[in-house]
Amino acid sequence: MNDDASSLKDVVIVKDLQYSALINSHKQDILITTKFKTDFAKASSTDELKYSINYAVVSRSIKDYEEEHEEQNYPSIASLGNKLVTDVAFKQNCAHVTMILKSKESNHNVSIILNRMVNQEGKIVNAGTDQCLLEDLSLSTIIGIFTFERFQKQPVILKVDFDINLLNEDPPVSLLGAAVTKYIENSNFKTVEALVLNVNKLAFKLIPSIIDCKVQVLKTDIIDYCDVGVSSTRSKNTIGDLDTGIVQFDSKDITTEQFVIPTLNVETKQEREGEGKDHTVFLAFGSNQGHQLHNILQAIEELNLHEHIEVLQSSSLYKSKPMYYLDQPDFVNGCLKISTTLSPHQLLKVLKNIEYSSLKRVKEFDNGPRTIDLDIILYDSLIVNDPDLNIPHIRMIERSFVLVPLCELLPPDFIHPVTAEPIYDHLQQLMQQQPASDIQESTDLVSLIPLPTRFPMLDEETNKSLKFRYLEYDLVHRKTVTQLMAILNITPDSFSDGSDSNLELAATMRKVDEMVANAVDIIDVGGCSTRPGSEQPSLDVELQRVLPVVKEIKKTYGESVIVSVDTYRSEVAEEAIKLGADIINDISAGKFDDKMYDVVAKYNVPYIINHTRGNIETMKKLVNYSQTTDGELTLYNKRKTSEDIIVTEVAKELSELISKMYSKGIRRWQLILDPGLGFAKNVNENLSVIRGLPFFKKYKQFNTKTKEYICFDYIPVLLGPSRKKFIGTITGKETAAERINGTSASITAGIGFGSDIVRVHDFKEMKDVCLMGDAIYKNLH
Template identity: 45%
Template structure:
């Protein structure tokens, strides 16, 4: 609104607006006050709200507040009370308001008194109108304390610095020393997992230390949490009413991580639990299998397993390497009851003897996650306190949990934790392995494995010949393969070229078994796979010592195959195809296939998405049948229900296949291809002939190009006819793409 007319020389009269936001300020006036009989150096700042509209228009100081006079009056007040002690900073502030600030043309003012303190920066802010009581805020900034904070093992073993800032809205007197000492003592002995919980509990503590506090804001900064920042942290703001029914967490003398949520309520019913499993004594795979069988006997049902990884011991290094994995189980047992059953398996069934922490053991079973619960007792912490620092736990665990699954404490995706840890994990620290006969392990991932084709057929598409049925001729080829250093010999007695006539099961057995028996006698250490889609051929072959079954149909052509693979524990190549040998070429239209009740976690072309989805559904069925993930080798099936452009896309985008993840919307089962061995078989295939125009036996160079491309894009195993030149191709490609 308008008030008085203002006249200026040479100007016409105008209406002056009342200005209520004009401020006259003094910043950090050095002041010495006598508080409780003790001289206290202070810094005084004040803002006086006035209206200097006329003073600024007329350039006349008489219509404003003279800050020189104000400063002089403050000095006079200081001198007047130099021997009179105020009981508190609040009483001193009230005196300055009444005798100095409101003696001016001022109806509203703020006053800030800052004081020296050995632990933090202290400021008392008072704001009031002339007729009201002051609004008081106490600020405690840069309060540094060392404390246990975080979820990683290294964060639980050593204190780290945090910086606290507190702002309390007060209705009366307070003690700075009491609030500061309470906060320091509490934080220094706390053991919180999260800065969020620390901040909230410091706010609760502040209300206890300052009875007149009505509202509190607390910020916590971790200055050394993340490189290349000044710090990261959080802040909370709460009223006394917000926290009056929330008890203060007391973690003093705690031997385990405090439970920061409400007490975990475990309801009756089925629970999803993830276990870590490891062994470094005796027959490691046998120990793991026995442990899983014992879980099943106790109604702890294994729903899915991870790959197996060989890893060096992490804490006590003077012991053998471990074989580690993770298992997803379903149980109605509560956490403590589950722990009891696990300990029985470890100590009573498999004879574990614990000489010291992290020492050798035939079996080690740890509860990693139990539903989404946070659970703590003297002998059990869930989530497992060390899980986020262990590559041999996170790698297999991330094969079993979806990318969007959060860690119950950190609220970050578990996959994100593995992504961060993987950056500091050396490639040779974690070696995926395929278990084979004789308690042996076939490592993969560090270099490309060469699978050499040994067809004992007269009608295979590229190397069919009557001489293949002569056992002497065949064994001489095996001798050359062994001398060349191939990793796997793939023995096949039934051609699977599109449209070929399929021999009987009896004929296939007659071709395969005599050769396999002789290979086992003459080359006992050679890794042998048998190329068959028949469960009975697979059974007989494994009885004679076959290490791997290579099923191009992925179980489509014999519904007993998964059951046998589960019972035998043999390695299994899960090939992709559609239909059968006679019909597959007519089933290569992937555009018409609906995605089905499956969530895919990345975008894929119809071909890649279709192949991956169908392989994923097969893996889910295999797990239901009891097949362990560590048995599985994935083959996308080049040339099986694929056109030339499909084969090229699968090779070109193989890395996408290797990172494939899906969630069944019907069953809730999660399947990923992370770290599963990938086999590619481009050798002499028809798509190479379509590009080069050459017959099968002249496709060596085309095959070499395809093999090299497969290796460049992540193939772990390549299946080839021409093993001697392809050995060189693999060596050079590995040197280029795997930097061996």
């Protein structure tokens, strides 16, 4: 036999021999595998067993040892293994033995692997390190960041594998399984990465003689078609401080009755260090008592009045069903992006003061009715997990009424600080789930465009009597009927129906009566022709045309008729609003009058922003939509075709104006987008805009310098192809009134591609077109 064990290449194996022994005073069944390194070249060439190790002899020897020592009590499996190696294995003619002993504990398997050799002095010594394995350790624990993971324990399987010297030591290996079980089943980790590290630390603390330790954890119930997990190997030099390093959990947090996300880091300590600096914070708001819009506006005003807070952006408004406590009115929800120098707890104090002192919120029970609710959703990328404050908000990823408006203010690649997933991904996952009927009747959201209520509010009693009026759209699922805006020209020179009779109030009101009888949704009053190259009336003339009509419509029909005023002049807009106008439709999106934004913000009036270039005289020449440099903008919509480029340029130019609107106090919920058919566009551009509506409605951009994010998701889109020149060019109809069929086709296509409102001259005929378009493309009939 060659004494140099490292040169031996052949192995004789006795596998899974059944053995029974008293281990720590308990009878235990053990499987023993013994591997003898040898050289059976001579045995194989002569076919004589005497030149090798007789596995039958080895097996009988081990079983004989079992019988002879059945009353002996071994302190551990390792001590039994050492005895078998010395007293049985090395009685054979061999120089190297590996013995594996496997036993079954209550919820896992334990394996001891001993590596021994005989040195030149004939002494049994280590031949490499020994190993201990705890395998198939099946446990249940609270782990993960998704709601369903927090409300029930998740099955996990652990494997702990460590190198150790068992020749002269007998560490408490049998205690490790019980210790790991107790620790894991009373833990509350977010990630398996943290779990494996802390099990590693626990192993080193319990058994200090460990050399290297590898911990593997598999989650078996998170993905249907596979198990997922991680493994981590640590040594004495890399494990860190064991006295303070092992995470301990408060017993009250080990619960599936409520949503508790632990914080193992020290980021909350940054709070004091961050005071005085500008922080970006996202707030969620909700109201279902009183005049909800006024509650929201008052809360925003008080935030802006605070010397350390600035409201930067608002989301759209959404009507949602109540959650958790179902027997209460629907909520109006949204989100705000603010800048503040306050710490999280200082900001929380301000929010609670607004809720309870300013808006008189009365909290009778959790998740009940409220005048206003203001929650901190995100604060930079900070994680706070204190008794009175959790950031990120622990329930945000289970609430569509938070994630949908929040994703209007955050770019798609924004990462949730706790889950390490894009918040957009959480939204997509949530929208694919069915709500639990006992938690929320429906997760569906309805977008609201508030119509102005008359100001000022005189007192609390009057405030309560005011009616919250709004346009509503199901833009998430596209299940709202297309709204019909009827054109009411108060002009003698409109391209389509210009006539002196348009200036007669009685004749105009007969048209209004007909529109109302045909149940149009919006009447758009215009006193100024905006066709390219047209002569513009003076301000006084436009006022004289528009104001009497608005006044008479409101006198006759009151709030039952929604009136839009088609003007680019701020004076006309303000005076019309004072008389009851509900919407401002500005073909210049504020480019022709720098005071328009102030008026729109002041009255919180819906604002239709139309894309154009240049002015009335020059727009028809500005039709080149070649791709421009993105500069500081990151665009999230890939431009694959020339039509994508055209639509992107339109969207970029509108977004530049929207940014200015936000800085003037206009809210996102006021906006209605109009890509501007016929304005600074030729035939090809107009067709591209219609076909590109899906691309347009999903436009997203992030300014890397200002950190401002603008997207068009869930903003209503108006399309106005009615009787326009591009239809005449295609159909050969020179006269505008002859373009009704071409208009019908354009309206139908617009509905199919995603328009929410259509602006038309021929409201009777287009009513039927809308009904058919909705039936075909939205299954609404």
